[in-house]
Amino acid sequence: GESVGLHLPTLSVQEGDNSIINCAYSNSASDYFIWYKQESGKGPQFIIDIRSNMDKRQGQRVTVLLNKTVKHLSLQIAATQPGDSAVYFCAEMAGNTPLVFGKGTRLSVIA
Amino acid sequence: EAQVTQNPRYLITVTGKKLTVTCSQNMNHEYMSWYRQDPGLGLRQIYYSMNVEVTDKGDVPEGYKVSRKEKRNFPLILESPSPNQTSLYFCASSFVGGGRAGEQYFGPGTRLTVT
Numbered sequence: 001g002e003s004v005g006l007h008l009p010t011l012s013v014q015e016g017d018n019s020i021i022n023c024a025y026s027n028s029a030s031d032y033f034i035w036y037k038q039e040s041g042k043g044p045q046f047i048i049d050i051r052s053n054m055d056k057r058q059g060q061r062v063t064v065l066l067n068k069t070v071k072h073l074s075l076q077i078a079a080t081q082p083g084d085s086a087v088y089f090c091a092e093m094a095g096n097t098p099l100v101f102g103k104g105t106r107l108s109v110i111a
Numbered sequence: 112e113a114q115v116t117q118n119p120r121y122l123i124t125v126t127g128k129k130l131t132v133t134c135s136q137n138m139n140h141e142y143m144s145w146y147r148q149d150p151g152l153g154l155r156q157i158y159y160s161m162n163v164e165v166t167d168k169g170d171v172p173e174g175y176k177v178s179r180k181e182k183r184n185f186p187l188i189l190e191s192p193s194p195n196q197t198s199l200y201f202c203a204s205s206f207v208g209g210g211r212a213g214e215q216y217f218g219p220g221t222r223l224t225v226t
Contacts, residue, residue: 032212042219042220043115043203044154044201044203044215046213046214046216049213089153089154091213093212098156099144101153102153103151104153
């Protein structure tokens with residue numbers, strides 16, 4: 001597959017455990033945040049989003065937490081599965097300005 | 112099936128030979144964008160378009176051109192490719208209204224090598 005990042009932060013978790021992927025954002029004007037998942041050889045895929053008027057949002061097996069005070073975003077994946085192995089990107093948007101992506105975190109699931 | 116398609120998927124070319132990477136979406140999205148992805152640098156935006164005939168520069172527009180003559184198509188043009196444009200390129204699209212601009216759909220990527 002395509003190499004999307006040779007020196008990414010890496011998180012290794014045991015299958016069945018919960019994963020927490022963190023992201024620090026820099027623009028205090030950002031009001032919309034998104035998590036994307038990129039599997040090897042594929043384009044990024046939208047997972048979940050959250051607006052700045054919320055501090056938590058849940059999806060299917062995923063939860064996003066937003067702490068505006070410290071400009072921190074996290075993605076929690078419950079009961080991590082081998083299919084969750086991928087690179088995860090956080091992205092931020094301020095108003096109608098273009099999306100800005102973080103560098104990504106590689107999640108490896110150990111069976 | 113809702114999708115973003117890119118062609119070609121792989122391209123090896125020589126310095127200075129003009130090339131076009133096509134991008135097409137079938138979801139009636141207003142917004143389309145091109146990104147390049149390089150190891151250690153993440154996804155960087157090249158150009159984007161909010162609608163037909165409206166295009167704007169992203170973070171790394173030098174050496175690239177785009178056009179948006181139809182809503183579904185957003186080709187990326189490299190007039191005179193150079194080796195530093197060797198990269199993995201992604202096209203993406205989304206709706207603009209209803210706060211959905213962040214929910215972008217990405218194509219499968221085009222691996223470009225310029226020798």
